[in-house]
Amino acid sequence: MTARTVHVEERIAVAAPPEKVFAALTDWERQSDWIAFTKVVVDAGEPGVGQRFTATTGIGPAGFADQMEVTRWEPPHRADVVHLGKVVRGTGSFQVAPAPGGSWLTWIEDLELPLGTAGAAGFKAIGPAARLFIRRSMRALAREVEAQTPVGRRHTAG
Numbered sequence: 001m002t003a004r005t006v007h008v009e010e011r012i013a014v015a016a017p018p019e020k021v022f023a024a025l026t027d028w029e030r031q032s033d034w035i036a037f038t039k040v041v042v043d044a045g046e047p048g049v050g051q052r053f054t055a056t057t058g059i060g061p062a063g064f065a066d067q068m069e070v071t072r073w074e075p076p077h078r079a080d081v082v083h084l085g086k087v088v089r090g091t092g093s094f095q096v097a098p099a100p101g102g103s104w105l106t107w108i109e110d111l112e113l114p115l116g117t118a119g120a121a122g123f124k125a126i127g128p129a130a131r132l133f134i135r136r137s138m139r140a141l142a143r144e145v146e147a148q149t150p151v152g153r154r155h156t157a158g
Contacts, residue, residue: 004120005090006127008109010134014142015102016149022076022096024145025105028053034140036133037063048073064088083111105142107134 014021024030026047031040038057045051048070055066064087071091072080080093090111097104113119123130 004113004116006109006111006113006120006123008111008127008131008134009106010131010138011104011106012135012138012142013099013102014105014145016142016145018096018098018103019076020145020149021103021105021141022079022094024141025094025096026075026079031055034144035137036140043067045070068092089114102146105138107138109134 028040028042028051032038035055035057037059038055040053040055043052043054049072051070053068055068057063057066065085066088067084068081069084070079071082072078072093076096078093078095080091083090083092088111090109092110093106093108095104095106095108097106111123113123115122
């Protein structure tokens with residue numbers, strides 16, 4: 001059976017400048033604070049291309065490890081990763097752009113679904129929950145960054 005690819009893309013406004021959003025977003029181990037049921041550990045490397053980290057997502061014994069490597073690093077606007085694990089494969093991109101009053105944060109995943117038609121059917125069933133999970137995580141990050149950004153410093157030219 002061949003793998004199929006699914007594209008997931010979510011975007012939110014964050015009332016903070018791109019530099020603050022990007023710094024919080026790419027502090028990989030701190031993602032554990034805003035991505036529910038996930039523990040992130042940096043495995044190797046300094047921030048930038050080649051850095052590796054593992055995000056373990058699950059509740060109790062049910063879960064999986066998602067190993068990633070940074071493949072593109074353009075602070076404060078973009079960081080791309082490749083998913084290297086057995087369960088999650090494909091690419092991810094975190095993009096931050098200036099916006100009136102702060103930033104636009106976009107999270108993109110192009111994931112390879114295993115099991116051919118069965119994998120596609122499975123994602124069709126869980127896709128809405130996956131998108132909701134990503135949106136909720138992004139909103140949690142936004143709340144965290146906004147709480148640390150003085151109101152007068154939130155506006156950026158856009």
